[in-house]
Amino acid sequence: MSSLDSVLSRLDDRLDGALDHLKALIAIPSISTDPDYAGACRQAAEWLKKDLAEIGFEASVRETPGHPMVVAHHDGAGPDAPHALFYGHYDVQPVDPISEWNSDPFQSEIVERDGRQVITGRGAADDKGQLMTFVEACRALIAETGTLPCRVTILFEGEEESGSPSLLPFIEANKEELKADFALVCDTNMWDAETPAISGGLRGLVGEEITIHAADRDLHSGYYGGAAANPLQILSSILGAMHDETGRVTIKNFYEGVNETPDDIKKSWDALDLTPDGFLGSIGLSKPSGEAGRSIAELTWARPTAEINGISGGYTGEGFKTVIPAKATAKVSFRLVHDQDPDAIRENFRHFVESHLPADCTVEFHPHGGSPAVQLPYQSSLLTTAKQALTEEWNVEAPIIGMGGSIPIVGTFQNELGMESLLVGFGLADDRIHSPNEKYGLTSFHKGMRSWARILTALARRGS
């Protein structure tokens, strides 16, 4: 029996013990957005520190202006072993509306749901269940082999559900301590219940609010209509010109830094059978919008977007009012891919707006954050090694997919610490994270632990 086999056997044999650990962590109501639960957040951090210390990590609870961080180190197989930084978060979403829960959100139960065994509770999936797959893998590896195949640093934060205000300052202040060869993040989903997935790219995000001002007061459209500028009309005209007929964004230099997806990756995405009917049918649509001639996978993972997220202006109540408003506002956001520069996108959008603005009017811009996309090289050996390990565990090839959304920490790891991130998670789309009756599949938990044991072992073999 190889040492990996014995580790995997141990994980099989002690699944109940691992579930008891997870239940104990879920029982701590570490809701980060509610000040009443600040004590519980600290308690969760202390619980994790103690657990990691028991395994053999040098673990500490570290203060921030908000909820504390947990940082833990293990030297693993020694200075020549590759060094992994594992990231997760111990804080959870609020539980409202509590009346919609079928059981106590903080008293986990093992129940059957839709034919599968699951563990219930707030944070069961997001992110306590997911982070414990890694902790349990470490526990088993150390118990069976006396050490870890890699050097491992663990970083758990307690503010992920509150926008992570302390995370970037903490990383900047502790760069040397946190720097590793690569990062491991366990906060994403599988492709489906049988197929794990690796996220090879995350889109970036730029948010911008624009307000068009015209007259210094609201006007009556009978008296002034036809002669006075209408900010709603100007706003519509500007935002309506943001896309051409083929769905391409018309802002100058918008596609600078956007790469074409390699053919073999496109082919692997096509094999996923992510069809317009399947992807859009469930939300009442059938035809992809956006750039013509691109697949759903490309459109949502590998192409940038310009979206209007909100418009307000004029009279919007019951009935009608023939007003020409003094101003009109829109919230606009851009999903970025590859090497698009958030600052340049914002700048180019502002120029676009200004260049369409009539003489008399003014525009006010208000930035709402920006983060670049993260794209791992599709041939990165971090990805291919993890992919092989996952395939061995799940007996099916793990696709390297994109993510339409953003996980800012991944960009921070890349930009602040110069590290690639491996995003592997075992959540499922129906885990009801952020909603009542959150759950995590026992298969996700069990095979997730086994997957991390395989991945850490494989990455150690690959070398740093």
Next chain:
Amino acid sequence: MSSLDSVLSRLDDRLDGALDHLKALIAIPSISTDPDYAGACRQAAEWLKKDLAEIGFEASVRETPGHPMVVAHHDGAGPDAPHALFYGHYDVQPVDPISEWNSDPFQSEIVERDGRQVITGRGAADDKGQLMTFVEACRALIAETGTLPCRVTILFEGEEESGSPSLLPFIEANKEELKADFALVCDTNMWDAETPAISGGLRGLVGEEITIHAADRDLHSGYYGGAAANPLQILSSILGAMHDETGRVTIKNFYEGVNETPDDIKKSWDALDLTPDGFLGSIGLSKPSGEAGRSIAELTWARPTAEINGISGGYTGEGFKTVIPAKATAKVSFRLVHDQDPDAIRENFRHFVESHLPADCTVEFHPHGGSPAVQLPYQSSLLTTAKQALTEEWNVEAPIIGMGGSIPIVGTFQNELGMESLLVGFGLADDRIHSPNEKYGLTSFHKGMRSWARILTALARRGS
């Protein structure tokens, strides 16, 4: 001394008595929008009926589902004399905020304001002061000549400030009784304090609400952005395409029924010195929007518009939310001129929207009323006769101007009763109608009475 001269002298001599009448009418708080004042509305109607009966009219208070109408007839110089229908309204706007009034809104005072004598009070201008100019002219004509030069029917309504719900049904039900050769309406302004004006045209209005529906729920723009249709983007694109670069409306057949303004009228408007600086400067603008190369007078009086009066959709609160909303709504209105057909405009706009709609999306239309424009022939003898009479009274030529807004009653007179309307009023832009401290100039009141005496006399001479 001609009989007209003696009538004018009587109006001069008895100005104080006329003011006492007006004060008595203003003292009745006939606020039509507030059910608490329903009794006061009836009281105002009764007061007018009594006053008209005393003068010699056959007057009656007539029931409606809302506040009553006052209808009064005078045979004047007999069956061959031209027949005028005079329209006014006895109801007034609410007085809130009462704390901003410098005197009791229902206890009129004669005070000096900005160097001019004025009478204060709610309704002093809108429309009690204005309608009493006509009543007083009739009183003096009958007192001095024994009759009126024209046959006169008077219609006073009590719901003008509440949208006139009973007016059209009442007119339809009493067509024969109300039909006359032409209508006189006294609810408009002078050009300036020295110059009376005749409104030769009123723009019509079509209101339409559109809601674009895409997905059956709000979507996260990270997950779906790039593949799912965004109703805000579709709405912007459609409404943004509603005007071309020269400010012309691009809806098919939109300009059908729009006539060019005759050169002599354009010349007379140019003489009014209605400059972009003067008209737009006071609201913080300087450049006319709308169709390029047209004067302010043309743009606001003789050209149609398409205006967005409100847009709502997506997230519009503080901060940012990267949502793709399920729907987006706009309120759009059109000011019509000349022979534009409201139904055709609505139909063509709906086609315009539908033809721009992507395959997957649907649109919901909700109409908000429509009324055609009213345009008197610029050479109408009703206008030229009244213009001559006004010039004699004010010693300055009265311009025939347009009105950007709508007075629906005028369209009703034209369409239901086949009558042209003469719109002459003596209000000033600073009368503060609908606001605290409403007033009416004593010059407006005094010379307004004299103007009506002259106009009725001149119209009788013109023949029917």
